[in-house]
Amino acid sequence: MNEQSERAAGRQFTDEQLQDLVVSTDSGARSPTSRSVALLISGLALAWSLFQLWIAQPQLWFAQYLPVLNSSQTRPIHLTFAIVLAFLAYPAFKASPRRHVPLVDWALAAVGGFCAFYVFLYSEHLALTARSGLPTPTQVVIGTVGLAILLEASRRALGPALTVVGLVFLLYAYMGTGWLIPDLIEHEGLSFSALINAQWLDTAGVFGIPLGVSTAFVFLFVLFGSLLDKAGAGNYFIQLAFAGLGHLRGGPAKAAVVGSAMTGLISGSSIANVVTTGTFTIPLMKRVGFSNEQAGSVEVASSVNGQIMPPVMGAAAFLMVEFIGISYLEVIKHAFIPAVISYIALIYIVHLEALKKDMPALGEAKSFGGMIVRFFVGFAVAGAGFTALIYAVGALRAVAPALTGPIMMAVLLAVYVGLVAVAARRPDLALDDPNAKEIRLPTVGQVYATGLHFVLPIVVLVWFLMVERQSPAKSAFYATALMLLIIVTQRPLKALLRGQGEAVGSETRAGFGDLREGLIAGARNMIGIGVATAAAGIIVATVTKTPIGTELAGLVEQLSGGVLIIMLMLVGLFSLILGMGLPTTANYIVVSSLMASVVVSLGAQEGLIVPLIAAHLFVFYFGIMADVTPPVGLASFAAAAVSGGDPIRTGFTAFFYSLRTVALPFLFIFNPTLILYGVDLGTMAGVLQALFVFVVATFAMLLFAAATQGYFLAPSRLHESAALLLVAFTLFVPNVWLDMVQSPFRAVPPAAFERVLAEVPEGTRLRLQIRGPDFNTGEMAETTLTMTAEGASAAERIQNSGLLLMPEGDVVRLEEPMFGSTAAEKLADFDFYSDTPVELAVVQVPRDRLPAQLFYLPALLLLGLVIALQRRRQTKPAF
Template sequence: MSSAQNQPEGRQFTDEELQDLVASADSGGRDPSNRAVALLIAVVAFAWSAFQIWIADLQFQWAQHIPFVRVIGSDMTRPMHLTFALFLAFLAYPAFKTSPRRYIPWYDWILAVLAAGCAFYIFWFARELSSTARSGLPTQQQIIVGTIGLVLLLEASRRALGPALTIVGGIFLAYSYFGQGWLIPDLIAHQGRNFEAIINTQWLSTEGVFGIPLGVSTAFVFLFVLFGALLDKAGAGNYFIKMAFAGLGHLRGGPAKAAVVGSGATGLISGSSIANVVTTGTFTIPLMKRVGFTSEKAGAVEVSSSVNGQIMPPVMGAAAFLMVEFVGISYLEVIKHAFIPAVISYIALIYIVHLEALKNGIPALGQGASLLQMLLKTAIGFVVAGAAFYGVIAAIGFLRDVAPAISGPVILIALLGIYLACLWVASGRPELELDDPNNKKIVLPVMREVVPTGLHFILPIVVLVWFLMVERQSPAKSAYFAVLVMLFIILTQRPIKALMRGEGNIIGELRRGVGDLVDGMITGARNMIGIAVATGAAGVIVATVTRTPIGTELAGLVELLAFGNLFLMLLLVGLFSLVLGLGLPTTANYIVVSSLMASVVVSLGAQEGLLVPLIAAHLFVFYFGLMADVTPPVGLASFAASAVSGGDPIKTGFQAFFYSLRTLALPFLFIYNPTLILYGVDLGTTAGVLQAVLIFFIATFAMLLFAAATQGYFLARSKLHESVALLLVAFTLFVPNFWLDRIQPEFERMAGTSFEEVLSAAAPGDQLRLEIRGPDFATGQMRSTTLVLDVDDTPGAQRLADTGLFLMPEDDRMVLDEPMFGSPFQRALGGYDFYGRQQVELQYVLRPADRMPEQLFYIPALLLLFGVILLQRRRQTQPAF
């Protein structure tokens, strides 16, 4: 991306330069002219994809039948994954922008072999390492290999991702080694670790480079990236963009709305905001400019929608899979929590574009259409699709009950029949061609003509969702089956359509299908180079956090800077996440900010009596870290958009940041009201589903009002007091409990000495809170925290014993001894000193208070909204939708 940043402002890149921009950022900008070298890179990339498909499931199947085939575990798959990535990184990414791109210098060959060899060493000597280095007895040879490997990994990170992650990783290694100094605050200082111990942790063990982040990249991320590459190579990317323009192009600001939806759809499969900007932006940005958007606003719309693709399930820029490991919940739970914020953020962005069109009098392309009618049709389409999906679930369930022995073959035959039927429909239509956005005559696609041409692209997505949601398979297994379906489609779609059309060149079309498959496998692997290197390098930071005090004491530093104010603490954490994410791709970005900041949000909230779910904290830092792709001075996606639009990159970045305010507001909202991420909502019950639907509609309505307030336009241009009123209404709809807490306390506060009595009398399902105060084990300073105790149907006399708490009443105080090992609160209270001069005390027990429903505050909010509507109706000059 550095090349983009150094270009003169206002310059519009050519198509060739844009493709080079994407390649430089995502797959490597080197394109060797020597056919043998180019073939070697392609073969290694293809082999990497084949290896990933093999370890996903095939090795388990073949090992049952072939004696010499054995299953390899994560201690070997992770090093092999990084071996491929490092070898390709030094061959595909030039060292500097002045380095040759048409050939590979001799020193890059040496570095590629050395780096890959250091990773392959961990693969080949996995058993020996388990009895030496991983038992705390590394050999001198292992230390040398680890040192070289770590240095070359950071260099590969610099080449593939820019200097940000390399610098951060270097700082963390220096902090781990020195431990103290004038640059290191006393709060996080430590004695320092010796060189051999650092190398052992970072390269030879499974804590650092070969830890959880790289494991997620190996097991999950690669298959999803490969799936996206195959879909795009098959033509699904162009199909989604055509669908977006067919559905939205006729509306006011239609190209911008289509950019939002098209970028959202491609963002689901691309995993890269930069590639997303260039892929969809080359078509959408020129059209936005032609209907009246400035270069900066056109670029900003594309940036906002492309970056938003990274918060949209199921992939979320690979963060969804990392959250599974870091938070300790299932993949489906992550999707459940992330879905509503992502969807309402996209809906609000479409509305922001609509308001821009109204403010600036931007017309529709061709005959105008109604946004409300489009939304209604979309809602009906979702309902019909949902009903059909549940019908298929019921039919397959019935088949498995009636004839379990033949259910598998019948389902496969039915899937094949549907696929052939989709191809038969598609064969009756001409192939979708890429449109020229600079064509003087704009012809928008027609939905009924576009939809039939790519129905078969929906099948692998349905297979993915089916295995994830219905079969409850792991993300890796689900992606594996989706990739197999995609491989079959990309190989057969061309020859089958040629056969159905009566064309004679079936062998030629089959060869083209094989070519598409090979290209897709190679593209998927090359797109993974940066992600694999990023997760490996980010593992350095994760290991440092776990091996030094910075992970536990950072909360104290943030609290000190925020003067104990919770909202200011959240602002600081958000700012830190934004700064830490500068210049980092989505995956590395999330690993870095979550490792440092997620636990800070939870612990600081607990100290202030706000119990923040861990998933909410992870989503909070993820959202803020992701905004680094938008925000100047780095803003990689903004620079990419300005390269397409010819606009000023800094102005584009600031405009995109302004459009993204809704995305920055969401993290604060679901910290204070976790029901927005469906926390505590049981979707397995009818009541839970209805509650989720209600939350979605209320949150969507509130977010639209927030968008109107920040854009200064609702039914007409808003005056300052009207914008403030809209913000107040939106806030009340989002967090009605804020006002209720001002009037009636949420909990009844009782002395700690009454804990046993309150616990015995509590009804099953009640939730008690315990306010604990005592000396910190590390600093000796007094600190407080709040614990949650969910009351179950255990008999009252047994409940206290089940908590694992040891109570020692002293006069009017309830003193605590160290909790029983393995008990629910043992880890939560592990940071307290139970053997110091000052004692740990249970100060208060809080039980839910009886109070009025929080939804009553919707009434004054809606009345205030009605007042704003009355005021603006007098000035309204055009329809609101």
């Protein structure tokens, strides 16, 4: 794009400046003029990617010639690469030199790299000394220097927020008391050597779970996305979105949403997503009638939502696996419906904006309803094909198990060559100038065949995750391995199939060049994540070594007055504020470590059983909103740079468009079915229930969007918007109304607990209200514990629960639950050795009651009334 067209578009930055904005944030802004230094940085990044590919799959044919490293060895090497590259790639300040690496940065890179590599080099010695509680003075010095350099690397790569938070937690862990530390979370303080031992030398601090997730899972997925993008998949997805949606009313905005959703599958950065898709979509949105701020806001809302879209979710999906202790597939299952309905609602929001402003379509207008029908038909066909593939492979495995693997590989290669042959018949895709006088949007028929081979690695990833039930790391490795083949061979194959035999050599070299650049880009994109997960380990270690993890619930309870909805608002606000200076991954680690258990425990005190996954998703959703929200909102600033709009107004508009993302966490806290909690997808009944939940939730979210936009079939009056909000709320959480009318449980005296437990059907979930002295304060506390009746008799069911009951007349005392049981974990805050006993206060047994869906009827009648009122004022079709 030339400078004249950029000025015409009202843009504040050129393409080069926008790319500089992305690399400054994601991969480091330094670009040395010295060829040897540039080669060193690229070489280190390339070596990091190759190292990660090696440790991802040690069972390959060459594994016998290379040592196999365990997690306590791979994590320090991972951090060594991240720290060294952070100081070489990220300048210290905005005014620092970008064309060469200062001597101080060389020194910090060398010393920081040594401190991290020391943990690998002397891992056996550390196991006998520091990790046994006896750190040597040398080890303490190395750990101290390593922590200081890590925090500086974090400041460079991520900004000051995580560094400041890390320092605050280190001071709190060391001091324990002070005028700024509330009495509730005071402690004796750790000695300096114990602090350094816990944070750097042990395996639970900097080198703990967050860095382990970055090493084992996140790098591979980021690398996979980088290779896909370098191969041309990002451009393909954008073009496909425009071919399918660009012809609709407000089509560029709808295409921006879908394009960003697909790009979000391969990009972990909302800012890179904004710039990548926004340079094309934002000018086209402005062209059909969106203001500068609206165009930027649509791109921001859709790009940031890419962080909640499985399978990567800004690396949070893999962290949830480790923090919650559930499988990766379970995380995907719980996160899928909220993410999809959020994107569907955003498409509807921009559709409503197009209706309000009577925006034209680009080219010949097409039917929005027809597009939806075609989408669902295509989705059904793809689903049927995938199901048929599962049965076909199952049959092959039953007939010839030894040949299944080779045959599947041969078929995969044949399909790949066939799809490349189809793509070779069409010219390669190139983005058009969005500011050209005449826009000619491509058709789906012209675009879809040019990049179908990019879908194969995604299919392989899904296959190994969902069908073969392999680990995320192994699944990502196989998908990445196929991507390596594609990026190297697609160019020469196309040249050969197009009859350009003389170009095969040059295209092969270009393919290897793409491979090299993709590997380097993937590693550079990981610098910030690697440093962030290591620095966030400081917070995790502090939470485990001090009372803040267990006592924060009491502090939040005091602030909220014990009211759950106020507590949730405080937690959401805390997540939002903390996220304003942190990347998604670091913010999720910090807030979930502090707040997820608080949501669960305070919910239990209110009698609401909040699943741990719902609490984690709650803090995660609010954390990602920080990329939107002023005054920081980095994605909003990036979008404003493209659109020429005001960044603060862009941020507020994007936040308004993202209200659905703010509302969703509250909804699935009170109705966990929205995240398919308790829904068994292994049965037909479970699948049908999931489909029902999806349809109802989507419909409710569309009504919520219409209410917040002030437009449904016509401009809405205030009472109509309020009615739409009421209908949407009822469809989302009908159980709230039913609970007001009919209690879900009947109370049973504790003395009758065993008799009732013997009578209820197996699998019944009872609620037990436990009362007793708090272990830390001695004051009386209450909580609600769920218990599933598992076993043939009451005694067996009690034994399976881990509870130890001591009936004494009408009172049922509790001894400390069996070690390792769920009950022991849930009741850990009670003092079972106090003179005041811990006792079973109330037993709540589920009662038969009306289905909550009955409240859909008055809600739909109210909706019908709103439709009747608005139909009188409707002047244009709703779709």
